[in-house]
Amino acid sequence: MTTTVVEPDTVRRANTRAVLRQVLGISTLGPLAALFLAGIFFSIKSDRFLTGTNLSLVVQQVMVVGTLAIGQTLVILTAGIDLSNGAIMALGNIMMTSLAVESGLNPYLAIALGLLACAGFGLLNGGLVTSLRLPPFIVTLGTLNIAFALTHIYSDEQTVSGLPSELTYFGKTFSIGQTDVTYGSVLMLLLFALIWYVLSQTAAGRHVYAVGDNPEAARRTGIQTRRLLLTVYAAAGLIYGIAALLLVSRTGVGDPNAGQTDNLDSITAVVLGGTSLFGGRGNVVGTLIGALIVGVIRNGLQLIGTKSIYQVLITGILVIAAVSVDQIVRRRNQ
Amino acid sequence: MSVTADETTKAGREDIVFEARGLVKRYGHVTALDGCDFELRAGEVLAIIGDNGAGKSTLIKALSGAVTPDLGGFLLDGHPVRFHSPADARAHGIETVYQDLAVAPALDIASNMFLGREIRRRGPLGSVLRMLDKPAMKRQAAQQMSELKIGLRSMTNPVEELSGGQRQGVAVARAAAFARKLVIMDEPTAALGVRESGQVLDLIRRIRDRGLPVILISHNMPQVFEVSDRIHIQRLGRRVALITPKEHTMAEAVAIMTGAMPGRAEKEPVATADDGAGTITAAPASGVSTVGVPVASAMPTRQVRKSTRSLTDTIGKS
Structure with a gap:
């Protein structure tokens, strides 16, 4: 009866890691360093980069994809993926504008109906994932096409x-x-601040991580995993609706062809922000940094007069780097 | 050819914490439980053993609320209860620890301990903003760990950085923290090495010594004989014997389990000892053997427990 579950070396190693994590915030450290490196690089290359006006422009440019990426983060934390968010946003975008202009509805009502439609699509995604247990990839590929078609019809x-x-x-x-x-x-x-709060400071946030991390364990502790997933997808849909409103504000028109690659761009932001595609680890602060990395690179390359295709090239390389790091970290921990 | 009756069941019914009578569960043509009885006494570690297909896992699922039997009922502290889900069983103070380390690896120890039962801040921060009381959870988790002598100090480490034994320690501590009546451990050492298994067995004893009875399901005979006070042997959907490690050898337990040795042949449950006859007769099992096997020890439970404990203590110290 004298044995206890102590293993000194393991404990020491874990303590070192805990200290590192608290000081550096490991999971967002890499993305933050990448953002700073890109910032330093471009401020050396162009004296127009590090100005308030330009930085505000960067934030403005990532506004829509950044908001989509918040919803995407929620879905990916539950070990899902959402390919449909760009198309859902486009539908919300066209509904809000068309209802207000063509149908002459009260603009606030038009906005509300657009938000509702987006939340409804999110709920549809969640319903198909939870009740039929279909893989999120396939479900959202389907709803991507449905929302796209509805937008154009x-x-x-x-x-x-x-x-x-x-x-x-x-x-x-x-x-x-x-x-x-x-x-x-x-x-x-x-x-971003609101979702950060929910994810890090509330029980519901813990449950999102638990469901993505080990759904069986989550279920066994009494968490209603289906209801949670449904809520996550619906909340993500509502956030895509807000992205639709931001898109309207930014472009000033209702364009049925808007946002067609934004689904992949939002995944890029999430992955660059250090959130694991396997679910259960990551956070929205990382996603904000990830979105800013893409924004800074795009903006910086424009400032120094490089062809915009190089931005795509660099983003691709960064995505591979980010998932490689995630994979290596995961493997070491197992 | 007469054998000693199950004296322990006569030792006083108020000792019984959890009891099941005549459980029947059929899946189509398969009868998983065929009039199965079950009894757990205060302050004991009761092992359940049985071959594959003996209805062992169905019994455990019924006890933990994952399966609702077709027939038969449960008494918890003498009151009839019926579980429709594991959450029901939990609400009645029954916690289950599973073999496959049911923790969320990326979450820290305190979060895992309180997963699904988080503590919120007092006042509007908690009631309106739903804010978690992380310091309180950390403090209570640390206290639980130290009470059970699980040597984990930092409650903010992710569980994935722990060894398998430590992870199971977290799962066991969680169960012990929230169980009010009893803890069910379903193959808690199946995924662990020898040394870590030993640590989990120590934990099981500590939980029992703190006053919570433990149901241990295990395939590992030496572990069962090392830690349990009584052993429930499941065969063909029924409890065929209730023995003690003191009175029986591992070989006998295995023989009863596989049917090479009859445990009890009558359909009557072993524990209907209210008849007071003191003996039941073991009928020959399909002509294989006519050896009578004591169904249970004649020694009162407490005495048995004491002797078992001193036995395990000796093993532990050696």
Whole structure:
């Protein structure tokens, strides 16, 4: 009866890691370093990079994909993936604009209906994943096509313009010193803060991680895993609706062809931010950094006059690097 | 050819914490439980052994609420209970530890301990903003760990950085922390090495010594004989014997389990000892053998436990 479950070397190793984690925040350290390196590189190459106006522009440019990536992070944390978010956003975008302009609805009602449609699509994804136990990849590939088709049928391939000012509110700016900041950027950052809070400070957030990490263990501890997944997909859908509103504000039109590659861009942001595609580890702060990395590289390469295709090349290399690091870390821990 | 009756069941019914009578569970044409009885007494480690297909896992599922039997009922502390889900059983104070380390590896120790039962901050922070009380959970987790002498100090380490034995330690500590009536351990050492298994067995004893009875399901005979006070032998969907490691050898247990030796031939459950006859007769099992086997020890439970404990202590120290 004298034995205890102590293994001194294991404990010591774990303690060292815990200290490292607390000081450096391991999972977001890599992405943060990459962001800083890119920032330093471009501020050396171009004196226009490190200005308030330019940095505000970067945030503005990542506003839509960044918001999509918040929902994507939630889904990926549960070990899912959402290919449909760009198409859902496009549908919300066309609904909000078309209902307000073509149908002459109250703009706020049009926004509400657009948000509702996006949340509904999220719920559909969640329902198919939980009740039929279909793989999220296939479910969202299906809903991607459905939402895409609905967008084009509903809009009749027409771009909606002449929007009421309520729809483009988040494109408006206010000034901090010399810098103009859009309300949309602020909304995105607030949404990041909210989801960070939910994920890190509430029981529901813990359960999201647990379901992605070990669904069986989560179920056995009494977590209602299906209901949780359904909520996650529906919440993600609502967030895509907010992204749709930001897209309207940013472009000033309802374009049925908008957001077609944004699904992959949002996955890129999540992966660059250090969230594991296997679920259960990562956070939205990383996703924000990941989205900013893409934004900074795009912006910086434009500033120094490089062809935009190099941005795609570099993003591709970074994605491979990010998943490799994730894989290596996972393997070492097993 | 007469054998000693199960004296332990006559030792006083108020001692019985959890009891099942005549459980029947059929899956199509397969009868997994065929009038199975079960009894767990206060302060004991009861092992359940049985060959594959003996209905052992169905019995455990019924006890932990994962399966609802077609017939038969449960008494928990003398009150009839019926479980429709594991959550039901948990709500009645029954916690289960599973073999495959049912923890979330990326979450830290405290989070795993309180998973699904998180503590929230007091006041509006908790009730409105649903904020977790992380310090309280960390503190209580650490206290639980030290009470059970699980040598884990930092509650913020992810479970994946622990050894297999330590992970199972977390799962066991969680069960012990929340169980009010009893703990079920389903093959808790199956995924562990020899040394780590020993540590988990120590934990089982500590939990029993803290007053929680433990149901241990294991394939590992030496472990069963080392740690248990009584052994429930399951065969062909029924309990065929209730023995003690003191009175029986491993070979006998295996013989009863496989049917090479009759445990009890009557359909009557072993534990209907209210008849007071003191003896039941073991009928020959399909002409194989006519050797009578004591169904259980004639020694009162407490005495048995004491002797078992001193035996295990000796083993532990050697």
